[in-house]
Amino acid sequence: MTTSFDAMPGVARTAWTQLRDELQAILGEDLVAMWAHGGTTFAGGPPRPADLDTYVIVARPPDEQTAQRIEEAHDAIAEELGVEWDAWYVLADDARRREPPRHAYRDGKRDTAWAINRAHWLAGRFIHLFGTAPADLVPPPTRDELDVDLSRELEHIERHVAEGDTDPYEATYALLNGSRILHALETGDVAISKRAAGAWAIQHLPARWHPALHAAARAYDGQATPADEARLAEEMAPFIAMVREHLPATDEVTEEPRPRWSGY
Numbered sequence: 001m002t003t004s005f006d007a008m009p010g011v012a013r014t015a016w017t018q019l020r021d022e023l024q025a026i027l028g029e030d031l032v033a034m035w036a037h038g039g040t041t042f043a044g045g046p047p048r049p050a051d052l053d054t055y056v057i058v059a060r061p062p063d064e065q066t067a068q069r070i071e072e073a074h075d076a077i078a079e080e081l082g083v084e085w086d087a088w089y090v091l092a093d094d095a096r097r098r099e100p101p102r103h104a105y106r107d108g109k110r111d112t113a114w115a116i117n118r119a120h121w122l123a124g125r126f127i128h129l130f131g132t133a134p135a136d137l138v139p140p141p142t143r144d145e146l147d148v149d150l151s152r153e154l155e156h157i158e159r160h161v162a163e164g165d166t167d168p169y170e171a172t173y174a175l176l177n178g179s180r181i182l183h184a185l186e187t188g189d190v191a192i193s194k195r196a197a198g199a200w201a202i203q204h205l206p207a208r209w210h211p212a213l214h215a216a217a218r219a220y221d222g223q224a225t226p227a228d229e230a231r232l233a234e235e236m237a238p239f240i241a242m243v244r245e246h247l248p249a250t251d252e253v254t255e256e257p258r259p260r261w262s263g264y
Contacts, residue, residue, distance in 0.1 A: 033131035171232035
């Protein structure tokens with residue numbers, strides 16, 4: 001469940017408030033909406049500071065000077081408060097469409113988690129910082145769209161497996177996001193946090209996976225032991241292979257790097 005704005009960590013509230021005020025000054029009437037989402041907005045979120053996932057809807061593409069001012073605002077707030085931004089700027093016209101939108105001023109970037117993001121927002125998993133609400137702007141995702149995004153998410157994890165990237169962070173991310181994919185396939189609901197997905201997986205997956213899932217839960221809370229880290233590295237690949245077996249095939253193939261669905 002999403003927490004209230006007042007219940008979020010003080011540094012996150014300050015950062016989002018400062019950015020909203022800066023964007024109002026920079027963009028004026030071109031600022032259509034601003035939503036906070038991701039792990040920081042979930043009740044019982046990660047104990048360590050997470051990226052501040054932010055979605056900004058604008059009326060028209062910022063020119064080069066305006067885009068530079070936006071980036072400078074992000075950098076100044078990050079430096080002052082010690083936060084990291086994961087922010088997307090999208091045109092309002094694009095936000096009304098089903099196709100994954102391009103970034104409003106960064107060439108070559110497209111939000112390939114678009115269906116999953118919409119599902120979260122329309123389920124109320126966001127904090128409304130400014131302007132139009134998601135329900136008044138974005139279309140609800142179809143199941144086929146969600147299946148494509150889930151496949152992309154799994155492809156992102158599989159690339160880490162193929163590259164042997166099994167450090168505790170990536171392995172924890174893999175097991176908990178893999179659990180979210182399985183939860184979505186079983187229930188049709190993608191709007192669930194990593195922590196809740198891991199708990200669901202412990203209840204619903206065979207006991208063979210329980211030790212690794214418990215290790216991932218401890219790692220997520222910053223309490224992993226060396227034995228936990230070794231188990232996560234060992235089980236990352238077979239767990240993700242198991243998730244792949246359950247995921248329906250999709251017709252879409254993409255080589256675009258996808259943004260992590262890691263904020264929730």
